[in-house]
């Protein structure tokens with residue numbers, strides 16, 4: 001047991017700048033889940049996330065000589081704001097290196113807290129490398145966002161507060177995991193004093209670096225990291241954090257982006273505050289856990305860890321919340337191409353509300369429709385809907401979990417390409433910033449003809465594009481080595497059913 005942490009947590013200096021945040025019961029969620037759900041409101045910190053605790057504790061422990069050198073970090077997120085505020089409070093110079101792609105709102109938030117912002121590189125890795133260069137050249141002290149004993153101890157003060165604030169039994173504490181600083185600090189304290197409380201890490205399924213590390217018993221570097229929950233988009237769990245996690249974490253649950261969106265809504269319904277995706281992870285984890293275990297009457301704490309979300313991202317979050325909540329199903333249905341068949345199909349759906357209806361002529365005998373239908377998570381599920389349609393003789397495919405159906409096809413016009421031979425389809429993610437789409441197109445060049453293109457700005461940190469390219473036989477490997485050079489994440493989607501049904 002990492003006992004040396006207990007003393008460090010008890011002695012951590014955080015309250016010069018951080019506040020003791022309240023722990024609230026979430027009444028709607030508790031009622032729905034038949035368990036007592038408690039939210040530890042770290043979104044109410046002065047920088048709208050818990051990160052100020054670790055950053056301040058770390059910076060306040062520096063020697064006079066180190067303070068005089070100034071501090072530096074590479075971060076486009078909550079650590080940047082926490083460190084900037086901590087340094088300002090202690091009168092220390094702070095430099096934050098951010099990728100050039102960082103949204104202006106975050107750059108301004110860090111500047112407003114008195115730090116100098118250096119914009120460098122397109123991606124986080126480049127910003128990180130540059131910050132290390134500045135450490136060597138200028139002698140700044142590097143402040144790690146999670147893999148540091150004092151940072152971990154600062155985050156551990158959350159656990160100290162929870163035990164003080166809530167004296168009834170607690171069954172489990174759910175903690176979002178990025179690099180593992182938050183869960184290591186909380187876990188170390190809880191397991192020392194109340195080992196019966198389960199410590200459950202919650203990760204976004206596309207950045208689940210702790211889960212794989214625990215499974216393989218070594219720190220694995222994920223080859224791809226989804227950046228939807230940007231606060232926890234970390235490719236490898238920290239070294240010290242992993243050492244601690246191995247001893248204090250009972251299990252790790254992973255959740256989807258849609259489940260995170262649904263959790264943002266749950267938190268809103270109970271508190272009227274908005275959590276950022278990483279901030280809502282723990283609630284999404286509780287929902288999964290309760291469903292899996294079928295438990296009732298337990299006391300479950302979620303760390304609501306942050307609220308730094310751009311306003312324009314809420315459009316996407318609210319759109320996906322219904323899917324995450326299992327209150328909407330998306331299906332592809334084939335109906336006869338004849339008068340009255342449309343009406344008959346709608347009659348089959350009965351009183352269920354239709355959220356989306358796209359119709360496309362397929363051939364002289366059949367039409368294919370893309371339909372969104374409201375469902376109920378308990379009494380009228382998507383499985384019930386599919387069974388009903390099948391029973392009525394409609395060929396139906398459930399596309400509710402199909403990313404390109406949800407992200408692109410429901411917003412696209414066009415239908416099948418008449419001469420779309422040799423079309424290969426890719427889905428891309430690239431860092432979003434003004435001019436990013438044009439930049440993407442420039443990189444793509446004119447070598448292969450683009451036969452389909454869909455881009456929609458969600459106000460997210462990254463742009464998502466679905467693209468069809470006409471590639472003569474035998475040139476596919478060449479296309480992919482070219483795409484590798486462009487350096488953005490991509491997935492081939494030519495065999496995706498949603499594409500084949502509606503566009504291919």
Ligand SMILES: Cc1ncc(COP(=O)(O)O)c(C=O)c1O
Nearest residue numbers: 078178179180181182231305306
């Ligand atoms: C809002 C939010 N939640 C959770 C985390 C995860 O913390 P850690 O990297 O210590 O695991 C972060 C990290 O920055 C965060 O910003």
